[in-house]
């Protein structure tokens with residue numbers, strides 16, 4: 208599914224000659240991607256991943272390269288792009304922008320254990336600690352401004368009560384966030400769901416798919432993570448996973464008072480962000496491929512639970 212641009216042996220072999228990574232042994236298309244063409248490439252020296260960028264803003268790729276370079280230099284478990292013999296990472300192959308990465312070990316956890324939550328919280332806290340000094344800049348493409356500008360496109364597909372829910376929520380965020388103290392800023396992953404991690408047992412092998420990466424509120428990233436990693440099927444927060452993840456995160460980066468104040472609303476805003484982005488995929492801008500879109504209802508349920516139940520107390 209994810210091979211939108213097929214490649215042959217000769218193309219991959221000659222591409223690899225630009226790098227000091229050894230000679231091609233084998234390569235195969237990866238089925239699980241949705242936006243880009245991904246190949247697992249094995250040389251006589253290393254397992255690698257080759258990505259061809261099929262869509263999105265290609266002029267934003269240098270931001271992603273710089274961010275991954277920076278995080279890899281700071282010993283975060285991310286695939287730092289391989290640079291060629293001239294020191295350049297961003298390449299062109301078959302007419303598409305291309306990057307080569309180390310292949311990181313593991314697979315994503317469908318049902319994360321407490322140890323996996325703890326490992327992810329530790330890595331995210333470490334990432335946010337160092338990412339405050341990252342010098343790149345890319346405004347968050349899914350922030351409150353985007354919610355405000357975009358939500359009108361889906362309202363007509365919703366029931367009257369869901370229309371009111373969405374509009375009232377966005378009004379609430381506007382009132383609260385526009386008057387809040389500035390929250391700590393830095394580079395964020397922007398979409399750190401379970402399926403963007405690789406675990407080898409309880410060891411975090413890697414955090415991947417940084418193409419929602421941007422700069423903005425660190426709390427936004429943390430709320431996305433808690434809503435995905437610590438929600439039960441009914442949308443409620445699972446206290447054990449919540450506490451395991453947050454305890455490890457807070458040991459790396461304590462929250463400021465302003466962040467603590469905003470936390471319950473940030474959980475709601477990031478739930479609505481996915482309700483909306485999934486609705487847009489279903490009703491407004493369906494993808495060219497036939498993969499089943501993610502279910503928007505899951506995030507409406509999470510949003511409703513956060514409104515009804517509030518946030519859990521943050522662990523000490």
Ligand SMILES: Nc1ncnc2c1ncn2[C@@H]1O[C@H](COP(=O)(O)OP(=O)(O)O)[C@@H](O)[C@H]1O
Nearest residue numbers: 237239240241242243256286308309310311416
């Ligand atoms: N550096 C990596 N190491 C190991 N596996 C990877 C790596 N990068 C991508 N993958 C695998 O390729 C799949 C697709 O990559 P991803 O960047 O998520 O593509 P897309 O943006 O098209 O969804 C991932 O789900 C993962 O299985």
Ligand SMILES: N[C@@H](CCOP(=O)(O)O)C(=O)O
Nearest residue numbers: 349398400419481484485501
């Ligand atoms: N992880 C997301 C998919 C990516 O979100 P998008 O904003 O890039 O569309 C999900 O589960 O919906």
